[in-house]
Amino acid sequence: MKQIQVIGIGAGDPDQLTLQAVRAIGATDVFFLLDKGEDKAELVALREQMLAEHAHRPHRVVVARDPDRDRTAATPGYAPAVDDWRRRRADVFERLLIDELADGACGAFLVWGDPALYDSTLGTLEEVHARGTVDFDWTVVPGVSSVSSLTARHRTGLNQVGRPVQITTGRRLAEGGLPDGADDVVVMLDARRAFAPLAGQGLHIYWGAYLGTPDEILVSGLLDEPLAAHITRVREEARARKGWIMDTYLLRRPAARDDRS
Ligand SMILES: C[S@@+](CC[C@H](N)C(=O)[O-])C[C@H]1O[C@@H](n2cnc3c(N)ncnc32)[C@H](O)[C@@H]1O
Numbered sequence: 001m002k003q004i005q006v007i008g009i010g011a012g013d014p015d016q017l018t019l020q021a022v023r024a025i026g027a028t029d030v031f032f033l034l035d036k037g038e039d040k041a042e043l044v045a046l047r048e049q050m051l052a053e054h055a056h057r058p059h060r061v062v063v064a065r066d067p068d069r070d071r072t073a074a075t076p077g078y079a080p081a082v083d084d085w086r087r088r089r090a091d092v093f094e095r096l097l098i099d100e101l102a103d104g105a106c107g108a109f110l111v112w113g114d115p116a117l118y119d120s121t122l123g124t125l126e127e128v129h130a131r132g133t134v135d136f137d138w139t140v141v142p143g144v145s146s147v148s149s150l151t152a153r154h155r156t157g158l159n160q161v162g163r164p165v166q167i168t169t170g171r172r173l174a175e176g177g178l179p180d181g182a183d184d185v186v187v188m189l190d191a192r193r194a195f196a197p198l199a200g201q202g203l204h205i206y207w208g209a210y211l212g213t214p215d216e217i218l219v220s221g222l223l224d225e226p227l228a229a230h231i232t233r234v235r236e237e238a239r240a241r242k243g244w245i246m247d248t249y250l251l252r253r254p255a256a257r258d259d260r261s
Pocket of ligand 1: 011112113115116117119144145147189190208210212
C-alpha cells in the first residue's frame, strides 16, 4: 500500500506552516509538485524554501504539468469544462502514483492554504482511488487558509454574533448577487471585481491581496463608489506590477441590533 499526505501549507507566509505540516513534510519520500505553467516564481520559491527547511529525510521532488483548464467557458459550459479538467488531472495523479511512488513509500502534495477550500486535490485523489488502478491510502493535514489570514490581518471575526457566513466565488457573486440569509460573505477566485456593483448598499468590505507575503495589501471600509474605485485601482496596479494577483475579501452586512443573539 502506498501512502499519500495532502499537506496544507498556509496561504503565503512560511510561518503559517503548522507543526503537523512540518512533521508530515519530514516524513515524505516523494513530493509531487504540479506546475501550472504560470509565471508565479515566488509561489514555487516558497514551496522550495519549505522543503529546504523541513524535508530532512532523503526525498525526491517530481514535477508534473497540471492540465490546462478552459476558463473561458461561459457559465452553462462551466461544469463540463471542470469535469473534463478533473478527469485529465486524475490521469496525471494516477500516473504519478503508479510510476513515481514505490509500494510502502510516502508521497505528498503540498496544497496552498487549506486543502478543504477551493482546491481539487482531495476530489482528484478520490477519483483516482475509485478507479482501483493503484492501491493507496491518504491523510490530510489542514492548513491556514487565505480566509483565516484575511480575517486575522483585518483583526475581525468571520461572522457576527450568532449569524451565518458564506464562502463563495467571484463568478457566483457576479451572477447571483449577494446570497440571501448570509450577513457575511467571503469571496474568493474573483477575477471580475464582483464587489464593484454592490457599492452604495451599506456593506463593509475587508479586502486583502498577496496575504502573508511581503507584497500584502489591505483595504477596508464602507463599500461606497470611491472605495470600490480605489480597490479596483490598487488591484490593477498591483497586478500590472507583479503579473498576477491573488485576492480575497469579506463583505459584511451589519446585522440590525435587535437581530443579534
Ligand atoms: C484555488 S483557491 C485556493 C484557496 C486555498 N486552498 C486557501 O485555503 O486559501 C485560490 C484563491 O484563494 C485566495 N487566496 C489564496 N491565497 C491568497 C493570498 N495569499 N492572498 C489573498 N487571497 C488568496 C484567492 O481568492 C485565490 O483566488
